[in-house]
Amino acid sequence: MPGENLSRDEARERAALLSVDGYEVFLDVRSAVGEPESGSGGGEPRTFRSVTTVRFRCAEPGAASFADLIAPSVTAVSLNGRDLDPGAVFDGTRILLEDLAADNELVVDAQCAYSRTGEGLHRFVDPEDGEVYLYTQYEPADSRRVFANFEQPDLKAPFRFEVRAPEEWVAWSNGIGELSDGVWRFAETKPISTYITTILAGPYHYVTDSYSRTFADGTTLEIPLGAMCRKGLAPYFDSDDVFLVTKQGLDFFHDHFDYPYPFGKYDQAFVPEYNLGAMENPGLVTFREEFIFRGKVTQAAYERRANVVLHEMAHMWFGDLVTMEWWDDLWLKESFADFMGAFSLVEATRFTNGWVTFANNRKAWAYRADQLPSTHPVTADIRDLEDAKLNFDGITYAKGASVLKQLVAYVGPEAFLEGARRYFKRHAYGNTRLGDLLSVLEETSGRDMASWSRAWLQTAGVNSLTPAVLLSADGLITELAVIQEAAESHPELRPHRVAVGLYRRSPGGELERYARAEVDVDGPRTVVGELVGSEAPDLVLVNDDDLTYCKIRFDEGSLATLRAHLGEITDPLARALCWSALWNLTRDALMPARDFVDLVLRFAGRESDIGVLQMLHAWAGTALTHYAAPDWRATGERLLAEGALKELRLAEPGSQHQLTWARFLAAVASSEADLQLLQGLLEGTAKIDGLEVDQELRWAFLEPLTSHGVADEKALAAELARDDTASGKRHQVRCLAARPSAAVKAQAWAQVVESDALSNALVEATISGFVQGSQRELLAPYADKYFAVIERIWADRSIQIGMDVVRGLFPSLQDSPETLAATDAWLTAHADAAPALRRLVLESRDDLARALRAQACDGAAAR
Secondary structure (H helix, E strand, O other), X not given: OOOOOOEHHHHHHHHHHEEEEEEEEEEEOHHHOOOOOOOOOOOOOOEEEEEEEEEEEEOOOOOOEEEEOOOOEEEEEEEOOEEEOHHHHEOOOEEEEOOOOOEEEEEEEEEEEOEOOOOEEEEEEOOOOOOEEEEEEOOOOOHHHOOOEOOOXXXXXXXXXXEEOOOOOEEEEOOOEEEEOOEEEEOOOOOEOHHHOOXXXXXXXXXXXXEEEEOOOOOEEEEEEEEEEOHHHHHHOOHHHHHHHHHHHHHHHHHHHOOOOOOOOEEEEEEXXXXXXXXXXXXXXXXXXXXXXXXOOOHHHHHHHHHHHHHHHHHOOEOOOEEEOOHHHOHHHHHHHHHHHHHHHHHHOOOOOHHHHHHHHHHHHHHHHOOOOOOOOOOOOOOEXXXXXXXXXXXXXHHHHHHHHHHHHHHOHHHHHHHHHHHHHHHOOOEEOHHHHHHHHHHHHOOOHHHHHHHHOOOOOOOEEEEEEEEXXXXXXXXXXXXXXOOOOOOOOOOEEEEXXXXXXXXXXXXXXXXXXXXXXXXXXXXXXXXXXXXXXXXXEEEEOOOOOOEEOOOHHHHHHHHHHXXXXXXXXXXXXXXXXXXXXXXXXOOOHHHHHHHHHHHHHHOOOHHHHHHHHHHHHHHHHHHOOHHHHHHHHHHHHHHHHHHHHHOOOOOHHHHHHHHHHHHHOOOHHHHHHHHHHHHOOOOOOOOOOOHHHHHHHHHHHHHOOOOOHHXXXXXXXXXXXXXXHHHHHHHHHOOOOHHHHHHHHHHHHHOOOOOXXXXXXXXXXXXXXXXXXXXXXXXXXXXXXXXXXXXXXXXXXXXXXXXXXXXXXXXXXXXXXXXXXXXXXXXXXXXXXXXXXXXXXXHHHHHHHHHHHXXXXXX
């Protein structure tokens, strides 16, 4: 990615010099359809015309600066009516602007490239009907691939977009559009950052609705609602449910934020080959189209979609209305959106167990990220755009949201929300830093936010909290203390507002809470005086109700109770917290992987929360593949497959639990009998009452059949003929790469590493199929090849593809000290490699070292 980076220092210097008054952008995307124009063959990209007029002021007339543009060619540049030589001022990524006046007008006429990596203006051809669809994705800095601009979040401005598209198409942008003389003209936006502008165009299926809100002063807010997807997905598009959650969210945020939605309409587009979950473009939010379900899914999938809808909606205020000054304070929008997404999900929708999912799923992402060598404070040190791209991580999102949940427990929900209301009104359409938020929270809560911020936002690492219980001779608690510890690498001990719950078994066998106390944990040891005199518990749960962000540990008695009675905890949140804590013990090599697998086999079948069950399946798979001793893997795989089949047959016919166990069976099946069952379910010669083998489940069964050599290329071709869609193509590509053949692996490697012909979605699918836990020997030759190519990949490919390849192809299945040594050797020899590339390799190295420690722990359990 040479020349494309932008440093924080450069951005600050430019922001001090320039103020932007407005943009007018014209895009001609008629070239998206038909054959490329003559002269654009020979590997040259397909392009579109982009004409940008930007008006801006300069604080120091006579000074020089630059505009950003990544484009194959520039036709013309004029500054204040003076024509500039594109060859002299444009270097492929920047346009030099010299001798600026106090007031300036820059006009840039360029040929920009359509994207196949999901960065910039992405062009997708639907294999089902040949239709072409366009959409944009910019964060953190890819709008410069579409039009010339000043690409940094603190140079906000109003935008006017115009789009000339093929006659049969419709175009959309942030503002409401009208078609006039063959051109779509869109209403001017409020002042927003470049990275949240957007364009969509194509023959999208589009449905509409509306939202109305009458305020206390009698005024009414009308918001036109729209939702769209590819025509091929229209039969599956449950737009009514999307609109329901949208309206519930708009009600919730208007109830709590006291600031009317400021961006006019609210469209939501579900688009193909999308790299992210979603993007908060004001007035036109984009989502990955996998949120439209082609087959039967569980309630967890609908909950996940609703959470993302609400997360993006929260961004309309946190991020779009008020935006961070630079990517250091990315958390100012992402942590808040993650927290408010879960908060509104629980308070405003049917998904009232959303905090269970947050505790079990979202925080697992944070715990992993916070123990990597690349962990960072929630307020990060972002030196440049490459740093920024990698900081859309579990710290910025899930840890930040967890910290905010702790803050709400610390200051109270009303003080927190009142702080948010003042923050919006004080900084509307502006940019902020950490101190701007802390000042309003200090006003509303009366708390010392500076010390809280130093502990929670400006230091890295996760603390562990362990109960220490002393009992009297007659079985009463004489002392209960909470012991706080920190890793040597990040020794900070923090203030925690926690609930400590005491649980015991009832006469009926249920494990239920009978006492609870909230306490402020501060320092290495905190006594919970309120629980002195309570009857002896079977289980002590520190961080009951999940108020703080920590790793929960157990005393010996509590751990013994969980080993025997985990499935008998009646409260779903408490049960999820215990599962999460046990998984952390496994990851930390404090519990053998085979013990965790045993707990899943004995208790997962009783799990009522479908999202937790799916997480347990994922964890069990990771335990088997990465954390189990190599000589126990075959046994573990057999036990998990037997357990999955048992639970599949016991599950209520047609239930979401039945579907979840069927998918898990496919994930762990390896024996001839299991593979024959999957084959029979595919062919209709075998049947499990209530299990509908729809198209998505067919592909789920085909992958293990392919990776174990039962299904061949002919079978995959026949399945693609049955499902000749974009989704079907991705599934087929993944399964093709999963075949157990050295020639297949060599071809898949070449397609990803030696060629850039595949789109981002097919790169992802190929890598997913290439890496199979049952094919360690086949993949062994690629460990050395990986280290030989990653620096070139990072230099030559877009950052998104670079991240996918460097992460996805790391030889994690070659889990040996030799691979660890090879990783260290590469890091030593490439001390000057791009920091973002080194970070990715360091993270993978840490995962590998953790796996080796866990395998040693598991192996010791057998002795």
